[in-house]
Every structure is written in structure tokens, then in C-alpha cells.
Amino acid sequence: MTSPLVRSRTAALVALCAGSLMIILDGSIVTVALPAIQRDLHFSPANLTWTVNAYMIAFGGLLLLAGRLGDLIGRKRVFVAGLAVFTAASLLCGLATGQATLIAARFAQGVGGALTSAVSLGMIVTLFPEPRERGTAIGAFGFVGAAGASIGQVLGGILTEAINWHWIFFINLPIGVATLVLAVRTLPAERGPGLAAGADALGALLVTGGLMLTVYTIVRTGRHGWASPSTLGLGVVSVTLLAAFVLRQARAATPLLPLRMFRSRNVSGANLIQVLMVSALFGFQILIALYAQNVLGYGALGTGLAMLPAAGAIAAVSLLLSARLIARFGERLVLLTGLASLVAALLLLTRLPARADYVVDLLPTMLLAGGFGLAISAVTGLGMSGARPDDAGVASGLFSTAQQVGGALGVAVLSTLATARTTGLAAHGHDRASALTGGFHLAFGVGAGLLAVAFALALTVLRHPRATTAAPTDGQASDDTPAPGTTDDPFTATPIL
Secondary structure (H helix, E strand, O other): OOOHHHHHHHHHHHHHHHHHHHHHHHHHHHHHHHHHHHHHHOOOHHHHOHHHHHHHHHHHHHHHHHHHHHHHHOHHHHHHHHHHHHHHHHHHHHHOOOHHHHHHHHHHHHHHHHHHHHHHHHHHHHHOOOHHHHHHHHHHHHHHHHHHHHHHHHHHHHHHHHOOOOHHHHOHHHHHHHHHHHHHHHOOOOOOOOHHHOOOHHHHHHHHHHHHHHHHHHHOHHHHOOOOHHHHHHHHHHHHHHHHHHHHHHHOOOOOOOHHHHHOHHHHHHHHHHHHHHHHHHHHHHHHHHHHHHOOOOOHHHHHHHOHHHHHHHHHHHHHHHHHHHHHHOHHHHHHHHHHHHHHHHHHHOOOOOOOOHHHHHHHHHHHOOHHHHHHHHHHHHHOOOOOOOOHHHHHHHHHHHHHHHHHHHHHHHHHHHHHHHHHHHHOOOOHHHHHHHHHHHHHHHHHHHHHHHHHHHHHOOOOOOOEOOOOOOOOOOOOOEOOOOOOOOOOOOOOO
16 A cells, blocks of 8 residues: 555655646747747747747756755745746736737746756655655656657647647646646645855856856857857857856855865766757757658648657656666666667668658657657766755756756757758759758767767766765765765765866
8 A cells, every 4th residue: 555655755746747847848839839929929030039049048047046046945935936937927928919028928937947947856856865766756757858848749739720829828827727736735845044055146146147148149049150259259258157157156155056066977977968968859859840841741730740759769768667777777877778779869860861751761760769768867867866955956956957058059059050051952952852851961960979979978977876884084085875874975076087
């Protein structure tokens, strides 16, 4: 018979996964509905991008700060506040009749999404301290993230075509309210030490400004290019702000982001690997949808259905296999296996013909994408492996920030490469379908290269955690996970360099 504790933790996990699902669904639904939004609100192509960029800037810029706020004032408070803001902003998006209103409401959605997402993993690792249970919970959370995007494309196509684009936002209202009620009832209350224990206002200003400017610089490269003076100038400013933040954290009495986290090979390596992995896969998700629509002639709904096998494969691997394999073989080996599968998937795409047969040319890649279910569960476990109860929120925020920056970079870089290659092929006389396919080949090849680099890092940087029985002495380094009852600092570990 299931104990009340197990039932309460399961209900709490459902609330966390539901909040994540709502946010991820919203992101993919919006991309499907962009043409309808453009027609209805008379957006220019340049201004239309701000319905996505405004969200990304707020979301990516606030994740780290939101995670730290969760540690200080309670992760449940931050999660619930984020759900409330996101749901209210979704209502405003659905009611929007003008461009400015929609863009402002999308920015507010990004704020709510950051508050909700930043603390979710932190609550999971504190709710499920036992490794196998944690692996199962992270697998479920990873599945929600991976499958939500594919489901969102299908749902977005249905709502946009059957009703209108406003309903892609209204659908968030019942989900948000139900999740909010469940979260209030099931998530454990946490007081936190208060803002005085880590209220680094200058650090918060530097990192939020630096991350927002970084995301802004990345997303505008599609219009201005990577080598333009404005892009280079903004890039220098954003790097300067982030460098100043690092210096501030090294000297602050109560840092927003304790730099000792980066002394762990596993934590630092997992975050870097995630940037590479997500860069490749976010780009893959966008580009394969463009290939299906612009080369094969699929509609929005057909594109979403074409990608459902990937969601099914990821679901099966995440929910049924990842936790068992991690418990038996460890995160590192499981991550390597997942990355190898993903490299193979993208390499297959470099051979796509302009007139592809779905079963022969696309379905094998969709099934190999199930490797993401292994990779994301393993890299998440490694990225959160050193999280202490008082740092779980900022560790979660850091991990989510790496994911968001990686996604923005991947879409920007791979899309730019694909566009440049397509333009060059068209100028040499290739027809539209062949030129587009050639551009996608280059982007998929670069994505496979990014995953190969991630594989090499996982092979050379990551270490198998080892249980320890005593805290390390001064100057001693360890990547170990502390044994129960010890006082080890899990972030005290061998530096990468």
C-alpha cells in the first residue's frame, strides 16, 4: 500500500511537471501560430519576432536570479508566484488586440516562466534525495520538457486552424489555475533564510542585465548578422557585465551565485555539455519543422504529427529506462549512450533528399531522438549532483540558464548557417527545394558536430561519483557525492583545468 509520504511527493512532482509542461507547450504553440498572429495584428516580419524575443529575454535573463530568490525566500513561494504571473499574462496575451499589448504580455509571461522554471529542479532534488527515486523523478521531468514541445506543435495547429490564435494562450488558463491549486496544496512550505542572507543587489543587477543583453544580442543576429558593429558592440557589453558579475561573486560576502559550484567537474561539465546538446537539438527542432513545411509541403498540424514519434521515443526512454539504467550504470555512461544516439540521428539528416519519404528518411531519426531521454535525465542528474538544500534553487537556476542560452545560440547559429548556405546554392542555380535542403544539411552537420564535442567532454571531463565518509580536508578536492550523515561540501571538487 502506498504511504501518505509517497503519495504527497508524487502529487508534488505532478505539480512541478504540470507547471513545466504549460510553459513548454506555450513556447511551441506560439511558433506554430506566428503566421496567424502576423496577419491578424498586422505585424511586420521584424516586429513579429518580438513576440518570441520578448519572452526569451525575460525568461533567460531572470532564471539565475529567480533560482537564488527561491533559496532565500522559499522555492514554493517563487514557484507559485511564477505560475500566477504566467497564467495572468497568458490571459492578457489572449485578449491582446494590438502589437504593443501582446509583446508586453509576452515579456510578462517570460518573467512568470523564469520564476516557475528556475526552482523546479531544486525542489525535485530536495523532494527525492534517494538516487533511484531522484532518477525516476528527473526522468519524468525530462520527458515533460522533451515531449511538451512536440505536443505543443500539434495542439497549436489544431487550435489555430479550428478556432483562432487567441486560444493558444487561453488554453493556459485552466491548466495554470489547476496547477496553482495543486502546487499550493502539495508542495512543501519552505521559509528560507531571508533576503539578508544573500541579497546581493549589485550582483543581481549585473547578472540580470548581462544575461538579458546576451539573449537579446543572440536573437537579433538573424536580422543584423554576427559580424555587424551593433552585434559586436552589444556582445562586448554583455560579456563585460557577466565578467563584472563573476568578480563581484568572488568578493561578495553573500554571493548570489557561489563560485565554489564551478569547482566540481561534474557540475561544470554537465552545464557546458547541456549548452552544446541543447544548442544542437533546439536548432534541430526548428529546422526539421521548416524542412517539413518548406520542402515537403507539410502543414502546421502535419509537422507536429510527423514529430510525434520522437516524443513517443523520448517518453518511453525517459519514463521506463533512464532511471533503471542510471541506477545500474551511472549517469556518465548513460549520458554517453544518449549522446551517441543523438549524433547518429543528426548525421542521418545530413543525407535527407529534397523529396523525402517519411518512413525511410525521417522516421529513423525520430526514433533515434529517444536518446535525448537518456541524455537529459543523466545530464540533469549530474548538473544537480552537488546541490545542497540551501543552494538547490540557484543550482537549478544555473542549469536552466545554461539550457536557455544554449537554445537561443543553437537556433541563431544553425539558422544563420542554413540561410547562408541556401542563398549560396540558389545563386549557383539550384532550385528552391534543393537549395533549402542543402542549407539544412549544413546545419544538421554542425549540430552533429556540437553533439560530438559534448560526447568528448562527457568522456574526458565527467567523473563517476563516489560515496565518501569524511569531509575533505583544506585544499583537498573531491567530486564525490557525500554519504548520508556526512558534512561534505559537494561543490568542493577538482577543477576542470
